[in-house]
Amino acid sequence: GIQVEQSPPDLILQEGANSTLRCNFSDSVNNLQWFHQNPWGQLINLFYIPSGTKQNGRLSATTVATERYSLLYISSSQTTDSGVYFCAVETQGGSEKLVFGKGTKLTVNP
Amino acid sequence: KAGVTQTPRYLIKTRGQQVTLSCSPISGHRSVSWYQQTPGQGLQFLFEYFSETQRNKGNFPGRFSGRQFSNSRSEMNVSTLELGDSALYLCASSLWSGRIADTQYFGPGTRLTVL
Secondary structure (H helix, E strand, C coil): CCCEEEECCEEEEECCCCEEEEEEECCCCCEEEEEEECCCCCEEEEEECCCEEEEECCEEEEEEHHHCEEEEEECCCCHHHCEEEEEEEECCCCCCCCEECCCEEEEEEC | CCCCEEECCEEEECCCCCEEEEEECCCCCCEEEEEEEECCCEEEEEEEEECCEEEEECCCCCCEEEEECCCCCEEEEECCCCHHHCEEEEEEEECCCCCCCCCCEECCCEEEEEC
């Protein structure tokens, strides 16, 4: 099946810093989503981005489908950005709905 | 519009018991998927239902089962609980408008502890 790798596994920032999270995937995808998991476990949908670039406030994402990677940019980070960020993909004809990476744990210190 | 709801939010069971978890999708959404999250294995797909039919199934033993009702609400059942079934169980719904893939929206999860 498809492999999804996220990097870095852990990231510690000072408030106000910028960061880039990466997601590599091993096959063509129909769906790619970025999620933020809050401390209570809820997965918050950030972007649905199988290709192209999207922006939402301080967050933006880019997926280069032909090169099989996606990037999530966080600018001017805040302590509330802390948590785990997951990339998940769905493939055409795949037996699984969404395949998740292992996540990037982000800690933003005041 | 209300989000995906899951009940109960927390559950404690003992080995050998069975458990049923419930998920109500976003109004109008017809596809419901279930995922298990554990510290060791991460987030893993369990199964997906659409129009009361199982469309996809992950690599889990037959003790894990599910169903979907005509109103799109879904339940999953785990029989003969094992310690390793302790996990956060997440439900997601999507519109499934006929496109190849749709945005998945997740509920708050049910945290199951097996003693």
